[in-house]
Amino acid sequence: MGTVSVGTASWTDRTLLASGWYPEGVDSAAERLAYYAGRFPLVEVDSTYYTPPNERNSVLWAERTPPGFTFNVKAFSLLTGHPTRPGALYKDLRPDTAAKNVYLKDLDAKTVEAVWERFRSALAPLHDAGKLGALLFQFPQWFPIGKRNKHYLLEVKERAAPYRVAVEFRNRTWMSAENRDETLDFLRSYAVPYVSVDMPQGHPGSVPPVTAATADLAVVRFHGHSDKWTSKDIHERFGYLYSERELADWAPRIAELAGRAARTHVLMNNCYRDHAQVNGAQLVDLLRDAGADVAEPPKIAP
Numbered sequence: 001m002g003t004v005s006v007g008t009a010s011w012t013d014r015t016l017l018a019s020g021w022y023p024e025g026v027d028s029a030a031e032r033l034a035y036y037a038g039r040f041p042l043v044e045v046d047s048t049y050y051t052p053p054n055e056r057n058s059v060l061w062a063e064r065t066p067p068g069f070t071f072n073v074k075a076f077s078l079l080t081g082h083p084t085r086p087g088a089l090y091k092d093l094r095p096d097t098a099a100k101n102v103y104l105k106d107l108d109a110k111t112v113e114a115v116w117e118r119f120r121s122a123l124a125p126l127h128d129a130g131k132l133g134a135l136l137f138q139f140p141q142w143f144p145i146g147k148r149n150k151h152y153l154l155e156v157k158e159r160a161a162p163y164r165v166a167v168e169f170r171n172r173t174w175m176s177a178e179n180r181d182e183t184l185d186f187l188r189s190y191a192v193p194y195v196s197v198d199m200p201q202g203h204p205g206s207v208p209p210v211t212a213a214t215a216d217l218a219v220v221r222f223h224g225h226s227d228k229w230t231s232k233d234i235h236e237r238f239g240y241l242y243s244e245r246e247l248a249d250w251a252p253r254i255a256e257l258a259g260r261a262a263r264t265h266v267l268m269n270n271c272y273r274d275h276a277q278v279n280g281a282q283l284v285d286l287l288r289d290a291g292a293d294v295a296e297p298p299k300i301a302p
Contacts (some may be wrong), residue, residue, distance in 0.1 A: 002218075002262040004254060005070060005295040006284050007042030008276035009221075009269040015235055021274035030064050037065045040280060041295045042072065044136065044267045049074040051088050052115070053122040062129035068298035070133040071126055072166075072219075072265060076119055078104055079156070080139050090118060116159045127163060133265060134193060134217060135160055138168040141205035145173045150186060157192055166219045168195035170205040180210065187214035196257070198250065199223040203230065211257045218261035220254060222279070224270035239272035242279045244286075251286035258292050 010016060011032060026035050036043065045053070045061075053073065061071060078084040083101035086094045093111050095102055104112060126132040137156055143149055157165050167187070169175065174183045187194050193215040197207055200223070211220065224240025231237050258264040266283065268276035287294050 001255075001291075001293050002216075002258045002260075002264055003295050004258045004264045004266060004287055004292045005042040006266045006280050006287070007040040007044065007070075007072075007268070008271065008280050009044040009046050009267050010271040010276065011036040011043055013271050015273045016271070016277070019273035021277050030060075033061065033064045037069050038297055039277075041068065041297050042070045042133065042265055042267070044072045044074065044269070046074045049077050049082075049138075052076045052090065052119055055122045055125060058123055058125040062125050062131055065131065066298040067130070069131055070265075071131055072133040072136055072267065073123060073126075074136045074138065075165075076115070078102070078107075078115060079119065080137050081143055082140050090115070120160065120163065123163065132163060134164045134166040134219065136168060136195065136219075137165055138195075139170060141170045143169070144171045145179050145183060153187075153192065154190060157190060164193070164217065166193035166195050166217065168197060168219075168221065169207055172205075172207055175207050175210055184212050184214055191215040193217045193219050195219040195221055197221050197223060198225075200225050200227075200229040211253050213257055213260035216262040218257050218264040220250075220257070220264065220266045222250075222266070222268050222270060224275075235272045238270050239275070240270045241275045242270065242282075244282055247279060247283050248286050251283065251290040251292070254283075254287060255290040255292040 022032055022035060026032055078089070081104065083103065086097060086099070086102050093114055095106060123132055153167060173179055184194060191214070194212045196209065196211045196219065198209050199206060201208070222242070224238055224242070226237055226240045228236040254264065254266060268280045268283070270276050270279060284294055
Protein backbone atom coordinates (compact mmCIF):
# COMPACT_ATOMS: atom_id res chain seq x y z
CA MET A 1 0.00 0.00 0.00
CA GLY A 2 1.25 3.45 -0.90
CA THR A 3 1.55 6.41 1.44
CA VAL A 4 -1.31 8.89 1.85
CA SER A 5 -0.45 12.55 2.42
CA VAL A 6 -3.23 14.86 3.59
CA GLY A 7 -3.13 18.63 3.29
CA THR A 8 -5.21 21.69 2.49
CA ALA A 9 -5.48 24.07 -0.44
CA SER A 10 -4.53 27.12 1.59
CA TRP A 11 -2.49 28.25 4.54
CA THR A 12 -2.93 32.02 4.10
CA ASP A 13 -6.63 32.54 3.37
CA ARG A 14 -7.85 35.65 5.23
CA THR A 15 -10.72 33.77 6.84
CA LEU A 16 -8.28 31.12 8.08
CA LEU A 17 -6.13 33.83 9.64
CA ALA A 18 -9.21 35.23 11.37
CA SER A 19 -10.38 31.81 12.60
CA GLY A 20 -7.84 31.44 15.40
CA TRP A 21 -6.27 28.29 13.93
CA TYR A 22 -2.86 29.93 14.13
CA PRO A 23 -1.85 30.54 17.74
CA GLU A 24 -1.25 34.03 19.05
CA GLY A 25 2.22 35.17 18.09
CA VAL A 26 2.34 33.17 14.86
CA ASP A 27 2.01 36.27 12.74
CA SER A 28 4.60 36.36 9.98
CA ALA A 29 4.48 34.52 6.66
CA ALA A 30 7.47 32.39 7.70
CA GLU A 31 5.95 31.49 11.09
CA ARG A 32 2.60 30.53 9.57
CA LEU A 33 4.11 28.26 6.96
CA ALA A 34 6.35 26.62 9.56
CA TYR A 35 3.36 26.09 11.87
CA TYR A 36 1.32 24.59 9.03
CA ALA A 37 4.21 22.32 7.98
CA GLY A 38 4.37 20.99 11.53
CA ARG A 39 0.80 19.70 11.17
CA PHE A 40 0.47 18.60 7.55
CA PRO A 41 3.05 17.15 5.11
CA LEU A 42 1.37 18.61 2.02
CA VAL A 43 -0.15 21.88 0.83
CA GLU A 44 -1.64 23.11 -2.42
CA VAL A 45 -0.75 26.56 -3.74
CA ASP A 46 -3.81 28.02 -5.45
CA SER A 47 -2.67 31.64 -5.80
CA THR A 48 -0.68 30.61 -8.89
CA TYR A 49 -3.96 30.13 -10.75
CA TYR A 50 -4.60 33.88 -10.57
CA THR A 51 -1.02 35.12 -10.96
CA PRO A 52 1.94 33.12 -12.27
CA PRO A 53 4.39 31.87 -9.64
CA ASN A 54 7.59 33.76 -9.03
CA GLU A 55 10.99 32.36 -8.23
CA ARG A 56 11.41 34.38 -5.02
CA ASN A 57 8.35 32.77 -3.44
CA SER A 58 9.56 29.32 -4.44
CA VAL A 59 12.89 29.99 -2.75
CA LEU A 60 11.19 31.20 0.44
CA TRP A 61 8.75 28.27 0.54
CA ALA A 62 11.61 25.81 0.14
CA GLU A 63 13.64 27.53 2.87
CA ARG A 64 10.74 27.80 5.33
CA THR A 65 9.68 24.16 5.28
CA PRO A 66 11.47 21.01 6.50
CA PRO A 67 12.82 18.28 4.22
CA GLY A 68 10.02 16.00 3.09
CA PHE A 69 7.37 18.70 2.88
CA THR A 70 5.49 18.85 -0.45
CA PHE A 71 3.89 21.66 -2.43
CA ASN A 72 1.35 20.94 -5.15
CA VAL A 73 0.93 23.98 -7.38
CA LYS A 74 -2.17 24.97 -9.33
CA ALA A 75 -1.48 25.90 -12.95
CA PHE A 76 -1.90 29.48 -14.15
CA SER A 77 -5.40 30.08 -15.54
CA LEU A 78 -4.09 30.92 -19.02
CA LEU A 79 -2.61 27.42 -19.36
CA THR A 80 -5.87 25.65 -18.53
CA GLY A 81 -8.10 27.56 -20.95
CA HIS A 82 -9.67 29.86 -18.38
CA PRO A 83 -10.20 33.59 -18.96
CA THR A 84 -7.16 35.52 -17.76
CA ARG A 85 -6.82 39.21 -16.99
CA PRO A 86 -4.16 40.76 -19.25
CA GLY A 87 -2.73 42.43 -16.14
CA ALA A 88 -2.01 39.01 -14.61
CA LEU A 89 0.46 38.23 -17.40
CA TYR A 90 4.11 39.11 -17.18
CA LYS A 91 4.34 42.82 -17.97
CA ASP A 92 6.46 42.46 -21.11
CA LEU A 93 4.17 39.73 -22.46
CA ARG A 94 0.85 41.53 -22.07
CA PRO A 95 -1.05 41.85 -25.34
CA ASP A 96 -2.12 45.25 -26.58
CA THR A 97 -5.83 44.79 -26.03
CA ALA A 98 -8.78 46.46 -24.38
CA ALA A 99 -10.39 43.10 -23.71
CA LYS A 100 -11.23 42.26 -20.10
CA ASN A 101 -9.84 38.75 -20.49
CA VAL A 102 -7.54 36.90 -22.84
CA TYR A 103 -7.20 33.21 -23.66
CA LEU A 104 -4.28 31.13 -24.85
CA LYS A 105 -5.57 31.30 -28.43
CA ASP A 106 -5.24 35.10 -28.34
CA LEU A 107 -1.45 34.93 -27.92
CA ASP A 108 1.17 34.14 -30.53
CA ALA A 109 3.33 31.02 -30.27
CA LYS A 110 6.40 32.94 -29.05
CA THR A 111 4.46 34.49 -26.17
CA VAL A 112 2.92 31.16 -25.21
CA GLU A 113 6.35 29.55 -25.11
CA ALA A 114 7.64 32.40 -22.93
CA VAL A 115 4.76 31.99 -20.46
CA TRP A 116 5.47 28.28 -20.16
CA GLU A 117 9.22 28.83 -19.77
CA ARG A 118 8.77 31.37 -16.98
CA PHE A 119 6.14 29.23 -15.26
CA ARG A 120 8.55 26.29 -15.18
CA SER A 121 11.52 28.43 -14.20
CA ALA A 122 9.72 30.01 -11.25
CA LEU A 123 9.11 26.57 -9.72
CA ALA A 124 12.68 25.32 -10.15
CA PRO A 125 13.73 26.11 -6.54
CA LEU A 126 10.94 23.91 -5.20
CA HIS A 127 11.78 21.13 -7.64
CA ASP A 128 15.50 21.34 -6.87
CA ALA A 129 14.73 21.13 -3.14
CA GLY A 130 12.67 17.97 -3.73
CA LYS A 131 9.51 19.73 -2.52
CA LEU A 132 7.48 20.08 -5.72
CA GLY A 133 4.75 17.48 -5.90
CA ALA A 134 2.34 17.84 -8.80
CA LEU A 135 1.13 20.70 -10.96
CA LEU A 136 -2.65 20.73 -10.83
CA PHE A 137 -4.24 21.42 -14.21
CA GLN A 138 -7.92 22.03 -13.52
CA PHE A 139 -9.73 22.39 -16.81
CA PRO A 140 -12.98 24.34 -17.27
CA GLN A 141 -16.45 22.99 -18.00
CA TRP A 142 -16.07 24.00 -21.67
CA PHE A 143 -13.19 21.52 -22.06
CA PRO A 144 -14.99 18.32 -23.16
CA ILE A 145 -13.54 14.97 -24.12
CA GLY A 146 -12.28 14.93 -27.70
CA LYS A 147 -9.22 14.46 -29.88
CA ARG A 148 -8.10 18.09 -29.74
CA ASN A 149 -8.35 18.28 -25.96
CA LYS A 150 -6.59 14.95 -25.50
CA HIS A 151 -3.81 16.34 -27.66
CA TYR A 152 -3.62 19.39 -25.41
CA LEU A 153 -3.31 17.20 -22.32
CA LEU A 154 -0.27 15.55 -23.86
CA GLU A 155 1.11 18.95 -24.82
CA VAL A 156 0.71 20.06 -21.20
CA LYS A 157 2.56 16.97 -19.98
CA GLU A 158 5.40 17.62 -22.42
CA ARG A 159 5.66 21.37 -21.77
CA ALA A 160 5.59 20.93 -17.99
CA ALA A 161 8.41 18.37 -17.95
CA PRO A 162 10.36 17.57 -15.86
CA TYR A 163 7.57 18.45 -13.45
CA ARG A 164 4.63 16.17 -12.76
CA VAL A 165 1.13 17.16 -13.88
CA ALA A 166 -2.24 15.94 -12.58
CA VAL A 167 -5.52 16.73 -14.32
CA GLU A 168 -8.92 17.63 -12.93
CA PHE A 169 -11.94 17.92 -15.18
CA ARG A 170 -15.02 20.07 -14.78
CA ASN A 171 -16.76 18.77 -17.91
CA ARG A 172 -18.85 15.70 -17.22
CA THR A 173 -18.20 14.10 -20.64
CA TRP A 174 -14.79 12.88 -19.49
CA MET A 175 -16.33 10.80 -16.72
CA SER A 176 -19.73 9.93 -18.15
CA ALA A 177 -20.66 6.25 -18.04
CA GLU A 178 -19.91 5.84 -21.75
CA ASN A 179 -16.56 7.69 -21.69
CA ARG A 180 -15.14 6.91 -18.24
CA ASP A 181 -13.09 3.87 -19.25
CA GLU A 182 -11.76 5.66 -22.33
CA THR A 183 -10.66 8.65 -20.24
CA LEU A 184 -8.96 6.60 -17.55
CA ASP A 185 -7.28 4.30 -20.09
CA PHE A 186 -5.96 7.34 -21.96
CA LEU A 187 -4.52 8.91 -18.80
CA ARG A 188 -3.12 5.56 -17.68
CA SER A 189 -1.39 4.98 -21.01
CA TYR A 190 0.56 8.23 -20.53
CA ALA A 191 0.96 7.91 -16.74
CA VAL A 192 -0.95 11.14 -16.10
CA PRO A 193 -2.59 11.23 -12.64
CA TYR A 194 -6.35 11.66 -12.59
CA VAL A 195 -7.67 13.97 -9.87
CA SER A 196 -10.67 12.40 -8.15
CA VAL A 197 -13.11 14.93 -6.73
CA ASP A 198 -15.80 15.22 -4.11
CA MET A 199 -18.04 18.11 -5.13
CA PRO A 200 -21.68 19.18 -5.43
CA GLN A 201 -23.57 17.25 -8.08
CA GLY A 202 -26.25 18.42 -10.50
CA HIS A 203 -24.37 21.46 -11.85
CA PRO A 204 -22.97 21.97 -15.37
CA GLY A 205 -19.42 21.53 -14.08
CA SER A 206 -20.14 18.59 -11.80
CA VAL A 207 -18.00 15.47 -12.13
CA PRO A 208 -18.94 12.26 -10.27
CA PRO A 209 -16.83 11.19 -7.27
CA VAL A 210 -14.97 8.39 -9.03
CA THR A 211 -11.67 7.32 -7.47
CA ALA A 212 -9.06 6.14 -9.94
CA ALA A 213 -5.32 5.56 -10.02
CA THR A 214 -3.89 6.24 -13.49
CA ALA A 215 -0.24 6.64 -12.45
CA ASP A 216 1.99 6.03 -9.44
CA LEU A 217 0.51 9.22 -7.94
CA ALA A 218 -3.21 9.46 -7.14
CA VAL A 219 -4.89 12.72 -6.13
CA VAL A 220 -8.18 13.40 -4.37
CA ARG A 221 -9.59 16.90 -3.85
CA PHE A 222 -12.49 17.72 -1.53
CA HIS A 223 -14.50 20.77 -2.64
CA GLY A 224 -17.34 20.49 -0.13
CA HIS A 225 -21.08 20.48 -0.76
CA SER A 226 -22.05 24.10 -0.34
CA ASP A 227 -25.61 24.94 -1.37
CA LYS A 228 -24.12 28.12 -2.81
CA TRP A 229 -21.82 26.34 -5.27
CA THR A 230 -22.76 28.73 -8.09
CA SER A 231 -21.88 31.83 -6.05
CA LYS A 232 -19.10 34.09 -7.30
CA ASP A 233 -18.03 34.56 -3.69
CA ILE A 234 -15.29 31.98 -3.24
CA HIS A 235 -15.95 31.65 0.48
CA GLU A 236 -19.63 30.95 -0.10
CA ARG A 237 -18.75 28.44 -2.78
CA PHE A 238 -16.24 26.49 -0.71
CA GLY A 239 -17.57 27.30 2.76
CA TYR A 240 -18.49 23.79 3.83
CA LEU A 241 -17.58 21.81 6.93
CA TYR A 242 -17.69 18.06 6.32
CA SER A 243 -19.33 15.91 8.96
CA GLU A 244 -17.30 13.08 10.40
CA ARG A 245 -19.80 10.67 8.83
CA GLU A 246 -19.09 12.08 5.36
CA LEU A 247 -15.35 11.74 5.86
CA ALA A 248 -15.75 8.25 7.33
CA ASP A 249 -17.49 7.18 4.13
CA TRP A 250 -14.48 8.38 2.13
CA ALA A 251 -11.71 6.93 4.30
CA PRO A 252 -11.94 3.29 3.08
CA ARG A 253 -12.23 4.50 -0.52
CA ILE A 254 -9.02 6.48 -0.18
CA ALA A 255 -7.30 3.58 1.58
CA GLU A 256 -8.30 1.32 -1.31
CA LEU A 257 -7.06 3.89 -3.82
CA ALA A 258 -3.74 4.05 -1.97
CA GLY A 259 -3.40 0.33 -2.59
CA ARG A 260 -3.18 1.08 -6.31
CA ALA A 261 -0.67 3.96 -6.24
CA ALA A 262 2.73 4.53 -4.69
CA ARG A 263 1.59 7.91 -3.31
CA THR A 264 -1.81 9.47 -2.78
CA HIS A 265 -2.32 13.18 -2.20
CA VAL A 266 -5.55 14.26 -0.50
CA LEU A 267 -6.34 17.98 -0.47
CA MET A 268 -9.13 19.64 1.45
CA ASN A 269 -10.30 22.57 -0.69
CA ASN A 270 -13.21 23.61 1.56
CA CYS A 271 -11.20 26.71 2.42
CA TYR A 272 -13.33 28.86 4.67
CA ARG A 273 -12.05 29.70 8.14
CA ASP A 274 -10.37 26.55 9.51
CA HIS A 275 -12.78 24.07 7.91
CA ALA A 276 -10.12 22.50 5.69
CA GLN A 277 -7.61 22.18 8.52
CA VAL A 278 -10.17 20.68 10.94
CA ASN A 279 -11.49 18.23 8.34
CA GLY A 280 -7.96 17.35 7.24
CA ALA A 281 -6.99 16.36 10.79
CA GLN A 282 -10.20 14.33 11.15
CA LEU A 283 -9.55 12.53 7.88
CA VAL A 284 -6.02 11.59 8.97
CA ASP A 285 -7.42 9.78 12.01
CA LEU A 286 -10.13 8.08 9.94
CA LEU A 287 -7.61 6.94 7.34
CA ARG A 288 -5.43 5.40 10.02
CA ASP A 289 -8.47 3.58 11.39
CA ALA A 290 -9.10 2.32 7.84
CA GLY A 291 -5.59 0.84 7.72
CA ALA A 292 -3.99 3.44 5.42
CA ASP A 293 -0.30 4.32 5.67
CA VAL A 294 -0.67 8.01 6.44
CA ALA A 295 2.33 10.32 6.12
CA GLU A 296 3.34 12.22 9.24
CA PRO A 297 4.28 15.90 9.03
CA PRO A 298 8.05 16.11 8.45
CA LYS A 299 10.21 16.73 11.48
CA ILE A 300 11.40 20.29 11.95
CA ALA A 301 15.06 20.49 12.88
CA PRO A 302 15.70 22.04 16.32
